[in-house]
Amino acid sequence: MQLTIFRKFRIICPLLILGLLICGPFTVSSFAADSRIGFLNIQKAVSSTKEWKSNFKKFKADFTKEKQRIKIREQKIKKMLENLNKQSFVLDPELKKKKEDEFRKEKINFERYVQDQNAEFGKKEKEMTQKILIKMMDVIKKIGEEKKYTMILEEKVVLYHDKGNDLTNVAIRAYDRANK
Missing domain, CATH: 1.20.5 (Single alpha-helices involved in coiled-coils or other helix-helix interfaces)
Incomplete structure (x- = not known):
């Protein structure tokens, strides 16, 4: 059987x-x-919008100001260290210890401040990108529906595609029109 x-x-x-x-x-x-398949570089699409460029310009200005503040604080700490090194031989041990402690505290506070600012600016950039990305996804869906695309793929996941099916610039223009 x-x-x-x-x-x-x-x-x-x-x-x-x-x-x-x-x-x-x-x-x-x-x-x-x-089927009709389109391709899009989402990173380029988001970062090429007028809204992104405007927001990034403000972001960059704030970042540059903060960088200057950090530089000033860093110079202050370096000056403290120089003074401490110069005076270390003539200061009495208690005063020397007190100044060393002040220097360590200031340095630790400075390092925390720099880390906090880096995290804060990273968070701001992520929020800015996310906000635009959500709106960009709606624009991409609308393009897909209006132009009867079966699917629109991120071009980074595709090894090859015909550049005639690249919708990146179409998405940028549509986004800018919708978000004046």
Whole structure:
């Protein structure tokens, strides 16, 4: 009985494979004829919008101001260290210890401040990007629906695509029109 099932399987399996090989290209080509695929560089699309450029200009100005504040504080700490090194031989031990403690506290506070500012600016940039990205996704969906695309893919996940199907600039212009 098992031998008969095995023989049937040996006969049916090649027939199924042959059928798939013959019919397979027709099903794929009919799918390809009905589908329309677009590609988009989402990072470029977001960072090329007028809103992003405007927000980034403000962000960069704030960042530059903060960088100057940090530089001033850093110079103050360096000056403290220089003074401490110069005076260390003439100061009495208690006063020297007190100044060293002040220096350490100031340095630790400065390092925390720099870390906090880096985290804060990272958070601001992420929020700014996320806000624009959410709106960009709506624009991309609208383009897909209006132009009858089956799907729109991020171009980074595709090894090759026809540049004629690149919707990055279309998305940027549509976003700028929708978000004046």
